[in-house]
Amino acid sequence: MLENLTGEQAGLWAQVVALWDMAVRRDVISIANALHPAYSGWVTGNERPHDFQAAMASVGPPSPPIRRYDLTPLHVAVFDGVAGVAHYTYEAEVDSGGDRIQSIAGRWTEMYLRKNGAWQMVSVSGGPDGQR
Numbered sequence: 001m002l003e004n005l006t007g008e009q010a011g012l013w014a015q016v017v018a019l020w021d022m023a024v025r026r027d028v029i030s031i032a033n034a035l036h037p038a039y040s041g042w043v044t045g046n047e048r049p050h051d052f053q054a055a056m057a058s059v060g061p062p063s064p065p066i067r068r069y070d071l072t073p074l075h076v077a078v079f080d081g082v083a084g085v086a087h088y089t090y091e092a093e094v095d096s097g098g099d100r101i102q103s104i105a106g107r108w109t110e111m112y113l114r115k116n117g118a119w120q121m122v123s124v125s126g127g128p129d130g131q132r
Contacts, residue, residue, distance in 0.1 A: 008078040011114060015119040016086045017071060023059045024066045031059055036113060036120040041100070044127035055124075064094040067101060074107075084112040084119060104128050 005013060015034070022030045035052055042049040050058075057063070070093040078084045089107045096102040108126040112119040 002073060005073075006078070006080065008084075009076040012078055012119055013055060013073055013076050013086040015112065016073075016088065016110060019121065020066075020069050020071065021088075024069070026059065026061065026065065028060050032056060034089055034119075034121060036042055036091075036115075036122045039122055041124035043124075046127075064102070067093045067095055069093075071077055082114045084114070086110045086112070 002010070002013065019031065020036055022034065035055060037052060039052045039055055040049050041055060069090060072089045074087045074089065076084070076086045087107070087109050089105070091103070091105045093101045093103050106126060106128040108124055110121055111123040113122050114120075
C-alpha cells in the first residue's frame with residue numbers, strides 16, 4: 001500500500017506514524033501540538049465521544065506505556081490539499097504493570113486538517129477489535 005501513495009498521502013501517513021512514535025516516547029507537548037484544539041474522537045466501546053483533554057490523558061503518564069506497535073495502512077486520502085483521512089489497522093504491546101505485557105489489535109480512522117503546512121488531527125474513530 002505504501003508504495004502506491006502520492007506525495008501528499010505519504011506525508012499524511014508519516015504524520016500518523018509520527019503520532020504513534022510520540023505516544024511511545026510519551027511526548028505530550030508534541031502530541032498536544034499535533035491535535036487540533038477542537039479535536040473530538042470516539043473510541044469503540046465508549047458511550048460517547050471524547051475531547052482534547054481526554055485524548056491527552058490517554059497518552060500521558062497515567063496511561064500504559066506502548067512497548068511496540070505495527071501499523072498497516074488500508075486507505076489514505078487527501079482532499080483539496082487541506083483535509084485528510086487515514087484508515088489503518090494496528091497491533092501493539094503495552095505494559096500492563098509489573099512484568100506483564102498486553103497485546104492489543106484494532107483499527108482506526110483518523111481525520112486531519114492541514115494548517116500552516118502541518119497535519120493536525122481533528123478526529124479519530126475506532127479502537128480495539130472485539131469491542132462494541
